[in-house]
Amino acid sequence: MAADPARPVPDPGHAITHSLAAARLGDAEALAGRLMAAIFTDNPEWTDYRPVPREDLYEGCRRYLQRVLEILSGAAGDPDGDDVAAAIGRRRAEQGVPLEVMLRTFRLGGRIVWEAIVEQAHADRADPDVVLGAATSMWTVIDGLSSTLSTSYRNTELERLRRDDQRRHALVEDLLSGRARDTAFAQRTAKELDLPAAGRYLVVVAEMRSDGSFALSGQHDALGGVHIRSVWQVRADTLVGLVALEQRKAAGALEVLRPLARGRVAASPVVRGLAEVGLAHQLAVTAMGTASYGSAQLVSLDQRYPEALLVQSPDLAQRLLDSQLGPLLDLPVKERDMLLDTLTAWLEENCSTANAAVRLHCHRNTVLNRLHRIGTLIGQPLHGRAAYVSLSLALSALHLRDGLRD
DSSP, rough: OOOTTTTTTOOOHHHHHHHHHOOOOOGGHHHHHHHHHHHHHHTTTTTTTTOOOOHHHHHHHHHHHHHHHHHHHSSOOOOOHHHHHHHHHHHHHHOOHHHHHHHHHHHHHHHHHHHHHHHHHHHHTTHHHHHHHHHHHHHHHHHHHHHHHHHHHHHHHHHHHHHHHHHHHHHHHHHHHHHGSHHHHHHHHHHHTTOOOOSSSEEEEEETTSSBSBBSSHHHHHHHHTOOOEEEOOOOSEEEEEEOTSOOOHHHHHHHHHBSSOOOOOHHHOEGGGGGGGHHHHHHHHHHHOOOOOOEEEEEEEGGGHHHHEEEEEEHHHHHHEEEEEEEHTTTTTHHHHHHHHHHHHHTTTTOHHHHHHTTTOOHHHHHHHHHHHHHHSSSSSSSSSHHHHOOOOOHHHHHHHHOOO
């Protein structure tokens, strides 16, 4: 009688594989002992599996080998997406065992299962040619379980990294809010962020540019290259860095960062310990407010205290500007700019008429005439400490106003 072509012909290789694997299903514990011995032989100092308790490792080996035999015997389904391999991948990722070590262990387990199947084939006097087909089936299962392990392991790693980033983000935010005034919190946070709890710090802020990038890049590696530890955090519209100076001078860290500025970047004064990082952040933000929009520079509050005071009190700065320079600002542009340039040069040259004349490329008497004109317009003398301070601050307020409008 002819065979029905629509009916699949049984594969004797699969039947033998199922039979041999089923016969060894009860031996998973003994095979796990063999796999443990193989692991120790492969890794005699136990370094790769040090985070894993031996009982945990043995149980993982037993469950893995049991699942291999179950799939080969037909008692379990497809190895792709297998829950046992996925669970092992998650657990070992959480314990910090390297993925390549786990894959090597799965291969070792495959070899031990194959040895057990060959032993069973000899005992059953199975056809050697048919038994060879079991090898292909077995390694297909091992590959599928290894793929599932890898996927689960990597997903767990990614999730752990996300959790670590979230934890790190929260800790930095707490530092910026001033929580490190609590000594115990400062010490715990310093350990988690690999920063000193005490010692000298700078806080650096960089603006977000119009293209969505930040005005500073490559800063962590650049500072690391000169052995300065730092932690950087992206906030809503700024990049914030905590720079641990330890025994180094602030100028050295700023020299590393200055060439990297691609927009407005500012640094706080040096503060002591994580407890003052919150204050330092506020001061760095204030310092950045003194830099003109569109500029690419790193400014330090240590060099910009007058401007910072004006930025902090914009209404007062405007009143100062109006009271000191208002009449000049009402002049036609050409005359206004000439008189403002003269006043600026005179003040920056320590009120030396001769030096201002050299700088402005004009005669000393011309400078004197212009200064007299300015004094007449503003209705007050230009000499005296109070006048110097008020006029200098007013000029700074003018430059800030014009720069921040651009």
